[in-house]
Amino acid sequence: MTAEQIEKMLEEMEIPFKYHHFTQKEMQDVSLPILVWIVPGTDNFFADGQTYHKIKELDIELYTDEKDWALEEKLEGILDKYGIPWQQTASEWLETEKMWESLYEMEV
Template sequence: MASKMTLSDLHKRLKATGIPVAYSHFKVSEESQAPAPPYILYLETATTSFYADNKAYKRIKSVDIELYTAKKDLEKESLIEKLLNDANLPYQPDETYLESQQVFKRTYEVWVD
């Protein structure tokens, strides 16, 4: 079940880690390049609505928080997990190595209002 946290609240908490953060992707231009790992991307992946009396009275957003690192980084993972635990946000982690980018991607699925 989602906490009372919003996407905006989540962004603020992620930014407080000191790791570069963006929603979906970093905007890349001639003046601005994407950061080198580690960095965090987060993205709303689905919304579930609960209905009563023919109205949506509650919407819960599924959000993926993706931590990208050049090598397995237990310290950064612990930082994210502490942030989620302190915010009472249950999470489901998953991890993969992206060969094409040569980075680890650790994804935390969370639910917010």
């Protein structure tokens, strides 16, 4: 899955999103909820001494003012629609940031 395909998929959430982070200046003009997505690495498949199939690790972080079950279900439905197996690996209040984070991890 290319960066363009990932962003096209995330557009269906109808909330602001960025790769890696929003700057402090951008956050002054953007209100929650937001999405951040990153590709922290790869988990490629090798055969015959070469990369046979490229697999990107994809993390999608959903940030909200409070736990938003409906928005999480919307994201999960979009991932399911695109046939992406996912795992929610964190769902916690970030005290220092005063926001809720729901982290989804997958491979594409």
